[in-house]
Amino acid sequence: MAEFCLGLALLLLLMIVAGLVRVLRGPTAADRMLATQLFGTTGVAILLLLGQAFAAPALWDAALVFALLAAVAAVAFVRRVGTSEHARREDNRGD
Amino acid sequence: MNIPLLYAAGGVILFFLGLHALFVRVHLLRKVLAANIMGSGVFMVFIALAARAGEAGPDPVPHAMVLTGIVVTVSFTALGLVLAVKIEQTSGRSRLPRKGEEGA
């Protein structure tokens, strides 16, 4: 079972690496932020699987912390950068 | 070469990637990011060397030092970013002044 969980975690890590392409390509700031949201969810899943694979309950606590703070970066983005000149200019460039 | 030592080697490379960017990059926010990467590299060397203990469990002393280091990193990041904003407000530029410029 441990090996199986580790294999799934490896697959999920591969998906994070693939998703990084969206951060590199953009084109808008919102796209990039969206990609980090997916990384957060996948990261929680990886931590849960690793916690099961190594029988380490502390990893589930780390997953809990990630789940709790999953929204903070995106909220900061929307409330701070989202409507500023910087993002608007970038969005226009992207289209 | 076993896995912890591989991570330690990665940490060394991270440190120098950051150091390089700290010198070469101009924008102040990028310099703060570079310093953060350097710190991560140092932490990785510490944690990787602590992980060599094997069956007995990792060495807790480097772990404690890295925990302290992480919190110090956040505080210098915060101070550095506020300084960068202040520099931009007073000089109109988000980079350090060059020779010959006002404020140099």
Next chain:
Amino acid sequence: MEIRELLAALLMLTAMPFFLAGTLGLLRFPDVFCRLHALTKADNLGLGLIVLGLMVQADSWQAAARLLLIWLLVLLAGATVAHLIARQALRTGQNPWRLS
């Protein structure tokens, strides 16, 4: 015990296509609003099935409750962030993609 492990493995294996769909959607869909749609697959079903698979194997009900809490928190955050990002994208003047 055997059946429980088999069921857990099956559930967790079923989660993988949803994560894959989420990642592929993020990469291949044409604009922010479509990509938002892809993301929910990973949040809701992908993580949900993994949590379910782990809950089947959990030693105690406390561990199972903690797993459930993690999933609910990710759902809450995912839904809110999707709303905020869509709202912000509309405000900065992006028009939803249409099949033309």
Next chain:
Amino acid sequence: MTLLSALFDLLLLATLLWLAWRLLASADLFKAVVLFIAFSLLLALAWVRLNAPDVALAEAAIGAGITGALLMVALGRLSPEDACPHRLHPTLGQRLSAPLLISLAVPAAVAILLSSLLTLPETAAGLAPLVTSHLAQSEVAHPVTAVLLNFRGYDTLLEVAVLVLAVLGIWCLGEAQVLTLPGSVSPVLLGMTRVLLPVLVLTGGYLLWLGGHAPGGAFQAGALLAAGAVLWLFAGQMLSSRWSDLPLRLLLLLGFQVFLATAAVPVLQGNLLLAYPPGWAKTMILLVETLLAGSIAAVLAAAVIGGRPACAPQSFPPAGQADEEKQQ
């Protein structure tokens, strides 16, 4: 098992190095910040793989919460990178130093360090046996907490001093500006904050309590509470001047002062610095940790606001329609 975990490690390490390179080299600042957030997520996974769950917890709380918020706030206040022209002629020193650094110094330093790494023994217990054998003396069951607050307590004491100094530095640089941009707060965001804040506070307390016998402790709890405070601020809430004056300053200092007092009292009694009276260590550590968590949370949240409370009776951070300071 070994093959799969080795594959996992190799992929993780390669991705971390690639991310670091991309985020330092990319042309777009926002992209760099987003890549940095992804970097700290993967770094937390690396700490997990290196058997350091305490560090992974702290990295999760700080990397996912505080650093992201700090960078976003700074990004909103700084002009983008294309405003600082690359075509401006670099000085001779800069023109020479960069290639020199790349071609000579960096590879040489990397080679020296890597070769010295290779000579290190593959297994070394370090100080772990020493800590384990004295763990009973510390009256705490978790070795990392024992090192942090007992064996090497002076590290932690000075670290809290550094935190207070950082806030002092930030407050010296100017008054707080408007934190959130004008525009109505989404009711969905308000609703989420209302649900999330109690859970955040509860989890902070849980991590604090956990620190006695398992990975967790004051830093992780403090970072989590700070992230909660940041979320509360971004939902458009503010501290009224009644709270931002004396109570906030007291909270910022409380952890450091109480820790300093517990460190100094043994000295006055002719004992060593930070020598807890026998039998009291656990109580003292718990007290210090609780106050530290509160202080760390306040310090980090104040750092995100990025300025001192204004003298005039105003809220902290100030409410405003548009940030005029930015235009100047």
